[in-house]
Amino acid sequence: MIFFYRLFQFIKYQLNSSTKYYLHSPFVYQFYLNVLEGAAEKETSQINLWRAKLRKDVREIEVEDFGTVKSAKRKIADLEKNVAVKEKYGLLLFRLVKYFHPKNILELGTNIGISSSYMARANPSAKIISLEGSENLIEEAKKNHVSLNISNTEFVCGNFDETLPTSIQELLAIDLVLFDGNHTKDATLKYFELCLPHADENSIFIFDDIYYSVEMTQAWSVIKQHSQITLTLDVYQFGICFFRKEKLAKENFVLRY
Numbered sequence: 001m002i003f004f005y006r007l008f009q010f011i012k013y014q015l016n017s018s019t020k021y022y023l024h025s026p027f028v029y030q031f032y033l034n035v036l037e038g039a040a041e042k043e044t045s046q047i048n049l050w051r052a053k054l055r056k057d058v059r060e061i062e063v064e065d066f067g068t069v070k071s072a073k074r075k076i077a078d079l080e081k082n083v084a085v086k087e088k089y090g091l092l093l094f095r096l097v098k099y100f101h102p103k104n105i106l107e108l109g110t111n112i113g114i115s116s117s118y119m120a121r122a123n124p125s126a127k128i129i130s131l132e133g134s135e136n137l138i139e140e141a142k143k144n145h146v147s148l149n150i151s152n153t154e155f156v157c158g159n160f161d162e163t164l165p166t167s168i169q170e171l172l173a174i175d176l177v178l179f180d181g182n183h184t185k186d187a188t189l190k191y192f193e194l195c196l197p198h199a200d201e202n203s204i205f206i207f208d209d210i211y212y213s214v215e216m217t218q219a220w221s222v223i224k225q226h227s228q229i230t231l232t233l234d235v236y237q238f239g240i241c242f243f244r245k246e247k248l249a250k251e252n253f254v255l256r257y
């Protein structure tokens, strides 16, 4: 059933999404050119080479039951292939961070540290706090970041319910949040509300898996309508929110990627 829901949403996205030729907003046009169409860079090819190694890693680790991940032994190769951000969207994260230069980045959902590696590489002077409930996953993420010579990520272990409020206090300002854990409507909206008071005009919130389930799409609809958010971009895998005050009318763009 969920397969058909996602397929239906994907077909709808394909039919509704715009290319750069139909964009009337200069800001969104520049986003398209620099983030969706930007070149693949050397730094991301290093990460992708490392991922190719992980895809062959048959070691098993015990992953605690957090969010939608079942408590079980899982192969590193399986986590890389089925849980971590796909290379295409990792590249999007990389180019987005490179283009907007967020200094304080918060990630909900480390897993084995793949999405955070793209963001960390894109701006080595950024401070990244990545939250994860499973200690074993954090250990793997740390090893991966060491192998990739990444040193600007701090991993925090525990349930988001406890670690999110304290991490927000530590960062003071939040320039970018990647919400990529606990894909339920209530949790997504709760974490969104917790981060909102710390967003400013230049903050960017990215929600992963907005068509993962009916609940996640409902959460995305609520988020899009929030009065503080002025512009939303839908690239199917991610819903991206901006708080830019110069925008007078709220707009949502579905962008082909």
Ligand SMILES: C[S@@+](CC[C@H](N)C(=O)[O-])C[C@H]1O[C@@H](n2cnc3c(N)ncnc32)[C@H](O)[C@@H]1O
Pocket (backbone or CB within 6 Å): 066, 067, 068, 069, 083, 084, 085, 108, 109, 110, 111, 112, 113, 114, 115, 116, 131, 132, 133, 134, 137, 158, 159, 160, 161, 180, 181, 182
């Ligand atoms: C989809 S994975 C993150 C993938 C990662 N961002 C990437 O692309 O490389 C989501 C992670 O969130 C963690 N998680 C889910 N709910 C959580 C919670 N309430 N507290 C802490 N961690 C949680 C899971 O253990 C899982 O590793």
